[in-house]
Amino acid sequence: MTKFFLTSLVIGGLSVAAAADANAWTRSATANGPRGTSSVTATGGCANGSCTRNVTRTGPAGNTYTRTGTVSR
Template sequence: MKKLFLSTLVIGALSVAAAVDANAWTRSATASGPRGTSSVTATGGCANGSCSRNVTRTGPAGNTYTRTGTVSR
């Protein structure tokens, strides 16, 4: 009986951890043009009623622009 309870507890904890990770996301892309290559990377996620994101763009000249945002209920 103890093993069954312990197994159920461990499976439940892993399920909750997987659900938290399911709210995180990452996107990235590159584009090449006549002036060179540009890239963008975006990450974000939600937890405890708050969602945030972070976007970083790098232009063909190497200039980097970062934008962050957070929304809460």
């Protein structure tokens, strides 16, 4: 599970950096742990002075957490 959270933090950091340089992007990762497989998928894009991102995380028990955000100039 620690690998999943570490992977999520890395993906989040890359997502913020990518949003500033690209109009659209997608990142995904999976991690296998003692309780099963977890995954994270992040997408986003920029247009007309605002950038958005959507992150969905799924835990080994199948629980899903979604977070969205928008930043405008």
